[in-house]
Every structure is written in structure tokens, then in C-alpha cells.
Amino acid sequence: MSPIFFKRPVLEGAIAFHRKAGESCYFPLHRHEAIMEILFIAEGAADYWIDGKHYEARAGDMVIFHPLVWHEERSRIQAPFSFYYAGVHSLQVEGLPANYLLEEDEQPVFSVSSNVERIKHLFQELCDEVNEGWSEALTSSGLLLELLLLEVHRTKHYATGKTARLSSQTAITKARRYIEERYHEPLTIKQIADHVYLSPSHLSHLFRDAYGESPIQFAIRQRIHAARRYLITTEFSVEQIARLVGYESVTAFQNLFKKTTGLAPATLRKKSLRPLHLQ
Known part of the structure; x- marks a missing residue:
């Protein structure tokens, strides 16, 4: 109590x-x-x-x-x-x-x-x-x-102002962890904002100030990072990896991956110096 x-x-x-x-x-x-x-x-x-x-x-x-x-x-x-x-x-x-x-x-x-x-x-x-x-x-x-x-x-x-800042920092830290754990799901800004008890616009503003990008942009970046990891360390097909990181459309995944990294998924895999192995 x-x-x-x-x-x-x-x-x-x-x-x-x-x-x-x-x-x-x-x-x-x-x-x-x-x-x-x-x-x-x-x-x-x-x-x-x-x-x-x-x-x-x-x-x-x-x-x-x-x-x-x-x-x-x-x-x-x-x-x-x-x-x-x-x-x-x-x-x-x-x-x-x-x-x-x-x-x-x-x-x-x-x-x-x-x-x-x-x-x-x-x-x-x-x-x-x-x-x-x-x-x-x-x-x-x-x-x-x-x-x-x-x-x-x-x-x-x-x-007080100090309390508000601490509360904001806690909220965006919690939002970031939520995205990191669920990047493969079809996240929306409202879903993330509801999780931390903020309005979507307020969360977006705080998140961008803290991390330089919106929550959805951060989620996309987590998807691309995970996809790179799968490409380098597994023999999963591009289609499998697309689904694993949250994309139903392989074409959409390939286009976004190339736009973000400058390489197609298959090209990045070929250029990797690390040996492929099944996890």
C-alpha cells in the first residue's frame, strides 16, 4: 500500500x-x-x-x-x-x-x-x-x-518539469524495448503509444528527439538489421527471411532492403565474408 x-x-x-x-x-x-x-x-x-x-x-x-x-x-x-x-x-x-x-x-x-x-x-x-x-x-x-x-x-x-522529463525518458525507453522485441509484428504507432500511455503524436515527438527517427522508422531499421543477420548466419531463403522479419511481400522486402543498405539481399549474402551455417 x-x-x-x-x-x-x-x-x-x-x-x-x-x-x-x-x-x-x-x-x-x-x-x-x-x-x-x-x-x-x-x-x-x-x-x-x-x-x-x-x-x-x-x-x-x-x-x-x-x-x-x-x-x-x-x-x-x-x-x-x-x-x-x-x-x-x-x-x-x-x-x-x-x-x-x-x-x-x-x-x-x-x-x-x-x-x-x-x-x-x-x-x-x-x-x-x-x-x-x-x-x-x-x-x-x-x-x-x-x-x-x-x-x-x-x-x-x-x-514538476523534472518529473515530466523522467517520465518521458521512461516512456520512450519502454517504447524502444517494445519495438525491439516485436519488430516482426505489424506494429502501428497507436499500438506502441498505447503501450506506454502516450498519444501517438507525443510519443513520435519524444522518440524522434531522443533517437533521431520515428518509432516506425526504428522498427523498420530493426527489421533490416535482423534480416542482415539472418542472411549472414543462416541458409534461410530470402522468402523465409522476409517472413521472419515481418514482411508478407518478398518484393516489398527486397526493395526496402536494397533502398536501406544499397544491396539486394542475395548480393549482400554473396559479399559476406562469414561462412554460412544452419542455426
């Missing part, structure tokens, strides 16, 4: 909520006796009245409703609206009242855009786990909830 939690939080419920344009989402003024609610706006915008004050929340914002706080919620029907919800009880954070995640004077609506993919992913996993219908003893929802609350807490309070 995280040291910021004196008492492990318990999940009351979780749901992914979606409305099409033209469909309203409205919850009249109400409050909860002992439950804290957390909402993550994934799409669209909504108006919230919390403890008598009006707040506007948009995609990438988090909304916190502490216990006994009166609140009202109304989406804007001009556009689609989606949010994730989790209800929590038995939470005790150091220095705060029971079932509070923020100080009483902190704003209940705030942006988590610096960590949006990670938070969205955890919310979705939490909702999926709840929807599976496993018995409570067999679920990981408690751990997912704790991870989610930690991400929200540190994004809100500790998102």
Missing part, C-alpha cells in the same frame, strides 16, 4: 459513460454521505455546480466530489460527451479528512493533461474489471483504484 494512504481505498463502483451529440447528461443537485466521487472527462464538456460554485470541465479535466458536498452536473448537448466515473470509500490520505483526495480549499476541477493517457487507461481498466463480474476476491480492482488515485494525486501535486 502507498505510504500516502493510511487506509486502503475501497471501490464503490466504476463506469464509462457516453452520450451522443443531442443526448443530455444531467444529475440534479445531490450529495453523498460517505463516498468520494472522481470523474475524468474524456470527450466534450460539462457544467458543474459544486458547493454553490460553477465550474466548466473539458476533455482532460478531473472532477472531484468529496462527501457531503452538494453538486449538480449537466453536459452540453451540442457535442458528444464521455466521462469515466469511480466512487470510493474508506480512503484516508495523510493530513486529510476521511474520503478526501484534495485539501478543502483546492479547486475540485483541474487538468490532468500532462498525464492524460495513463489516467484514461487506468480508468478504462478499472471499468473493464468491474464489468467482468468476477467475485471480489478474484479482481484487481482494488489495486487499479489505488494506482489511479496515486496518478491523480501526483499529477495534481507533483507534476
Whole structure:
């Protein structure tokens, strides 16, 4: 259990909520006796009245409703609206009242855009786990909830420039390792980005800054490196090697290989000074 939690939080419920344009989402003024609610706006915008004050929340914002706080919620029907919800009880954070995640004077609506993919992913996993219908003893929802609350807490309070840089470095290192291990698969930038909880554009920008090429270009280079290794150290046919490194089309593989290395696969094999042998 995280040291910021004196008492492990318990999940009351979780749901992914979606409305099409033209469909309203409205919850009249109400409050909860002992439950804290957390909402993550994934799409669209909504108006919230919390403890008598009006707040506007948009995609990438988090909304916190502490216990006994009166609140009202109304989406804007001009556009689609989606949010994730989790209800929590038995939470005790150091220095705060029971079932509070923020100080009483902190704003209940705030942006988590610096960590949006990670938070969205955890919310979705939490909702999926709840929807599976496993018995409570067999679920990981408690751990997912704790991870989610930690991400929200540190994004809100500790998102310094240094932390962001460390997080970015960790993400691109993890992305690089993911590509190195799966270069032979039909990778997409979205698949790689989802693995490290970043948007495709953000990952591409970070990856290019770090390595001088895009993730997909890096994957292609890994394929060519592997193909060279197969050509030099095995007697596999060009067709076999093309399939091993992820190409269904032998012609496409040969053209890319020659464009990248300046030699056709068969020519490189002939020029190699290393003896061929079966692995």
C-alpha cells in the first residue's frame, strides 16, 4: 500500500459513460454521505455546480466530489460527451479528512493533461474489471483504484518539469524495448503509444528527439538489421527471411532492403565474408 494512504481505498463502483451529440447528461443537485466521487472527462464538456460554485470541465479535466458536498452536473448537448466515473470509500490520505483526495480549499476541477493517457487507461481498466463480474476476491480492482488515485494525486501535486522529463525518458525507453522485441509484428504507432500511455503524436515527438527517427522508422531499421543477420548466419531463403522479419511481400522486402543498405539481399549474402551455417 502507498505510504500516502493510511487506509486502503475501497471501490464503490466504476463506469464509462457516453452520450451522443443531442443526448443530455444531467444529475440534479445531490450529495453523498460517505463516498468520494472522481470523474475524468474524456470527450466534450460539462457544467458543474459544486458547493454553490460553477465550474466548466473539458476533455482532460478531473472532477472531484468529496462527501457531503452538494453538486449538480449537466453536459452540453451540442457535442458528444464521455466521462469515466469511480466512487470510493474508506480512503484516508495523510493530513486529510476521511474520503478526501484534495485539501478543502483546492479547486475540485483541474487538468490532468500532462498525464492524460495513463489516467484514461487506468480508468478504462478499472471499468473493464468491474464489468467482468468476477467475485471480489478474484479482481484487481482494488489495486487499479489505488494506482489511479496515486496518478491523480501526483499529477495534481507533483507534476514538476523534472518529473515530466523522467517520465518521458521512461516512456520512450519502454517504447524502444517494445519495438525491439516485436519488430516482426505489424506494429502501428497507436499500438506502441498505447503501450506506454502516450498519444501517438507525443510519443513520435519524444522518440524522434531522443533517437533521431520515428518509432516506425526504428522498427523498420530493426527489421533490416535482423534480416542482415539472418542472411549472414543462416541458409534461410530470402522468402523465409522476409517472413521472419515481418514482411508478407518478398518484393516489398527486397526493395526496402536494397533502398536501406544499397544491396539486394542475395548480393549482400554473396559479399559476406562469414561462412554460412544452419542455426
